[in-house]
Amino acid sequence: MASEIKQGTLELVNHLPILQVITPMLIAPILVVLNNKTLSWLLSFVGALACLFISILLIQAVSDGSILTYYLGGWVPPIGIEYRIDAVSAILLFLISIISAIVLIFSYSSLHAEIPEEKHTLFYSCFLLCLTGLLGVVATADIFNVFVFLEISSLSTYVLVAQGAFLDRRALSASFNYLIMGTIGATFFVIGIGYIYMATGSLNMMDIAERVNQFGDNRTIQAGFAFIVVGMGLKLAMVPLHVWLPNAYTFAPTVVTCFLAATATKVALYVLIRFVFSVFNYEDIFVNELFFLLLMPLAVIAMIAASVIAIFKQNLKKLLAYSSLAQIGYMLLGLSLMSQKGLASSLVHMVNHGFTKAALFMSLGAFMLNTKNVYIKSLSGLGKSMPFTSAAFVIGGLSLIGVPGTAGFISKWLLLEAALETGYWLVAILIIASSLFAVIYVWKIIEVLYFSESSESYNEVSVLTLMPIWILALFCIFLGINTSLTVDVAIMATEILFK
Amino acid sequence: MKHHLILKVITKFMVGVIVLFGLYVQFHGDYSPGGGFQAGVIIAAAFILYGIVMGLENVQKVMPIWFAQKAAALGVLVYALTGVFSIIFGFEFLNYHAISPEHPKHGQHYGIILVELGVGITVTFVMIAIYYSFAGRTPRLDDKEW
Numbered sequence: 001m002a003s004e005i006k007q008g009t010l011e012l013v014n015h016l017p018i019l020q021v022i023t024p025m026l027i028a029p030i031l032v033v034l035n036n037k038t039l040s041w042l043l044s045f046v047g048a049l050a051c052l053f054i055s056i057l058l059i060q061a062v063s064d065g066s067i068l069t070y071y072l073g074g075w076v077p078p079i080g081i082e083y084r085i086d087a088v089s090a091i092l093l094f095l096i097s098i099i100s101a102i103v104l105i106f107s108y109s110s111l112h113a114e115i116p117e118e119k120h121t122l123f124y125s126c127f128l129l130c131l132t133g134l135l136g137v138v139a140t141a142d143i144f145n146v147f148v149f150l151e152i153s154s155l156s157t158y159v160l161v162a163q164g165a166f167l168d169r170r171a172l173s174a175s176f177n178y179l180i181m182g183t184i185g186a187t188f189f190v191i192g193i194g195y196i197y198m199a200t201g202s203l204n205m206m207d208i209a210e211r212v213n214q215f216g217d218n219r220t221i222q223a224g225f226a227f228i229v230v231g232m233g234l235k236l237a238m239v240p241l242h243v244w245l246p247n248a249y250t251f252a253p254t255v256v257t258c259f260l261a262a263t264a265t266k267v268a269l270y271v272l273i274r275f276v277f278s279v280f281n282y283e284d285i286f287v288n289e290l291f292f293l294l295l296m297p298l299a300v301i302a303m304i305a306a307s308v309i310a311i312f313k314q315n316l317k318k319l320l321a322y323s324s325l326a327q328i329g330y331m332l333l334g335l336s337l338m339s340q341k342g343l344a345s346s347l348v349h350m351v352n353h354g355f356t357k358a359a360l361f362m363s364l365g366a367f368m369l370n371t372k373n374v375y376i377k378s379l380s381g382l383g384k385s386m387p388f389t390s391a392a393f394v395i396g397g398l399s400l401i402g403v404p405g406t407a408g409f410i411s412k413w414l415l416l417e418a419a420l421e422t423g424y425w426l427v428a429i430l431i432i433a434s435s436l437f438a439v440i441y442v443w444k445i446i447e448v449l450y451f452s453e454s455s456e457s458y459n460e461v462s463v464l465t466l467m468p469i470w471i472l473a474l475f476c477i478f479l480g481i482n483t484s485l486t487v488d489v490a491i492m493a494t495e496i497l498f499k
Numbered sequence: 500m501k502h503h504l505i506l507k508v509i510t511k512f513m514v515g516v517i518v519l520f521g522l523y524v525q526f527h528g529d530y531s532p533g534g535g536f537q538a539g540v541i542i543a544a545a546f547i548l549y550g551i552v553m554g555l556e557n558v559q560k561v562m563p564i565w566f567a568q569k570a571a572a573l574g575v576l577v578y579a580l581t582g583v584f585s586i587i588f589g590f591e592f593l594n595y596h597a598i599s600p601e602h603p604k605h606g607q608h609y610g611i612i613l614v615e616l617g618v619g620i621t622v623t624f625v626m627i628a629i630y631y632s633f634a635g636r637t638p639r640l641d642d643k644e645w
Contacts (some may be wrong), residue, residue: 015586
């Protein structure tokens with residue numbers, strides 16, 4: 001036991017990795033016990049702000065390339081569970097925390113329109129549990145712990161998606177679909193963990209990484225890796241395994257859609273990156289071939305096909321959901337290039353797309369407060385009656401396309417550079433083609449917003465609703481101009497991963 | 500189920516025994532097979548049995564829905580606060596040495612009892628809540644249909 005040396009000597013600062021995860025976990029049951037809906041919102045918001053504060057402290061602590069470790073219960077790994085924060089996880093923790101805080105501001109006004117009031121307490125409780133799960137997946141360095149947190153977040157996500165049923169009963173079947181697919185994914189993932197444990201006898205990532213190197217070509221480990229790739233492929237909606245995503249995003253309450261679109265799939269992708277680089281050997285031929293032969297074609301198909309499908313969708317939430325699939329394609333592509341720049345582009349795109357998609361879904365949510373649905377026809381002329389929301393939507397749309405000056409440009413540029421650097425110029429052309437499709441579907445919406453006459457006139461939404469939307473929209477611009485927070489940290493993160 | 504006299508009498512007798520056995524499993528969990536999860540399921544089984552035989556209304560008089568919900572959350576709190584207790588005293592989260600720094604072994608013992616208690620409470624009431632939400636949905640069977 002480690003604590004014999006440092007008994008009772010830990011300062012609060014040493015506890016940051018665990019505080020990041022348990023802050024929302026502690027608040028969730030308190031909400032249920034208190035059972036007061038205004039207080040629930042306030043406490044969740046305070047909790048999310050605390051998480052954000054902690055994640056900023058963590059980014060500062062790891063920005064010089066150092067790694068924070070934390071032994072749960074004082075048990076030294078590989079026996080005990082270890083929490084390990086490096087630059088890669090710090091970016092993700094920051095993304096998840098800030099999105100949750102912004103989304104909670106929005107939920108104050110939008111939740112009343114979508115969910116009956118007596119459910120609000122339980123909703124916020126579930127939301128915090130989901131947050132706990134996502135943060136935990138990123139913070140931990142124990143592969144079984146990853147599975148546990150992944151399930152905490154997924155199970156609460158199924159509940160959150162089903163809450164859309166008060167507006168549209170189809171949310172129930174969407175949630176059930178997601179439940180089945182997500183559970184299959186989790187099962188594959190845990191089978192993979194089982195194989196790895198069988199071969200190496202360890203669950204700690206660093207420990208496994210050492211042992212895997214000694215094995216060389218081992219079928220058990222390769223099978224485990226394949227299972228994990230498929231399991232995570234389901235969770236992150238890799239293209240043939242994506243069928244749960246469009247409906248889940250379409251019928252979930254806006255708050256949930258924003259939060260999931262910005263965080264959940266990214267966390268699954270993070271797990272995949274973690275496994276490739278920190279657990280397995282990325283130079284291994286098997287890993288490389290799997291990524292080159294399997295993931296890269298799938299990523300390209302996702303980029304093109306999902307963008308084309310998005311063009312024809314009339315329900316805007318569904319349109320954006322398909323566009324999310326395409327963006328996940330970009331991230332997977334960056335990863336499958338297996339180069340430092342490719343991975344950096346993947347990480348930066350996670351953050352940039354998180355803000356972009358959250359801004360877009362949230363402004364759709366604001367439209368929905370007035371129009372009650374998000375079919376493209378009902379948005380006609382809203383550019384005049386809801387100028388601020390529409391302007392935010394346009395900024396998000398530009399960032400989605402990747403117009404210079406917005407966040408989307410930075411990550412797409414990095415991805416293009418990475419593709420050209422590694423010699424996949426055909427892939428680079430396809431990236432541009434996919435961006436052109438994005439121009440089409442974003443323009444389709446902008447045209448309806450600004451260049452068609454409206455039959456009804458609506459009032460602009462309240463300032464409290466506009467605030468979170470504009471925070472996100474400004475982030476889309478800020479991250480397009482100032483890249484020190486994303487690109488610099490991501491490049492440093494990739495240096496840690498490609499050690 | 501008015502005429503199932505034997506079932507009712509036996510149930511009334513068994514409920515106490517089941518809860519007692521549940522508590523035994525709960526508090527011996529740290530040095531014999533068992534623990535919070537198993538104990539929680541056993542104790543919940545007592546309530547579920549009572550509900551099946553005496554009817555949903557009667558068991559909900561003993562154990563209202565709101566209580567099951569809040570108690571389930573309280574169990575999680577007991578677990579989490581045990582961990583926070585260690586943090587406050589300068590140990591790692593869930594390091595039970597904090598409970599009795601002079602006698603680390605005792606600390607470990609008390610710590611695991613507390614944590615298992617939290618698990619037990621949560622599992623008990625979650626099981627009951629699950630039973631309630633399933634039982635509350637189905638159309639009630641009439642006595643004639645038996």
